[in-house]
Amino acid sequence: QVQLVESGGGLVQAGGSLRLSCAASGRTFSSLSMGWFRQTPGKEREFVASINWSGSNTYYADSVKGRFTISRDNAKNTVYLEMNSLKPEDTAVYYCAARAREKIGIVTTIAAYDYWGQGTQVTVSS
Numbered sequence: 001q002v003q004l005v006e007s008g009g010g011l012v013q014a015g016g017s018l019r020l021s022c023a024a025s026g027r028t029f030s031s032l033s034m035g036w037f038r039q040t041p042g043k044e045r046e047f048v049a050s051i052n053w054s055g056s057n058t059y060y061a062d063s064v065k066g067r068f069t070i071s072r073d074n075a076k077n078t079v080y081l082e083m084n085s086l087k088p089e090d091t092a093v094y095y096c097a098a099r100a101r102e103k104i105g106i107v108t109t110i111a112a113y114d115y116w117g118q119g120t121q122v123t124v125s126s
Contacts, residue, residue: 022096
């Protein structure tokens, strides 16, 4: 079983930055591919970014491309989401997700991930 704990959320003004962290335990971190999703009330959880087990491949939603950066530190069992030029529409609960690196699935879909964190709130004020 994999446990994921997000941190780093908070309140920031539009144009500001935040860095989210997700600490993983319960399984060798380098055996996991990781992703970030977000969700607002009344809406479906949506894909934000993903990174493969080595960090060599990343993928972003169009809405965050060029502003957000996903990275990982396998020595620290942690994945990060650096968020710059934040907009009010980025306000959401952000969730970290993990899946076995050998699992086949489209990385932008919820079904591709087996493990989820509890989420961290990000609020961007205008």
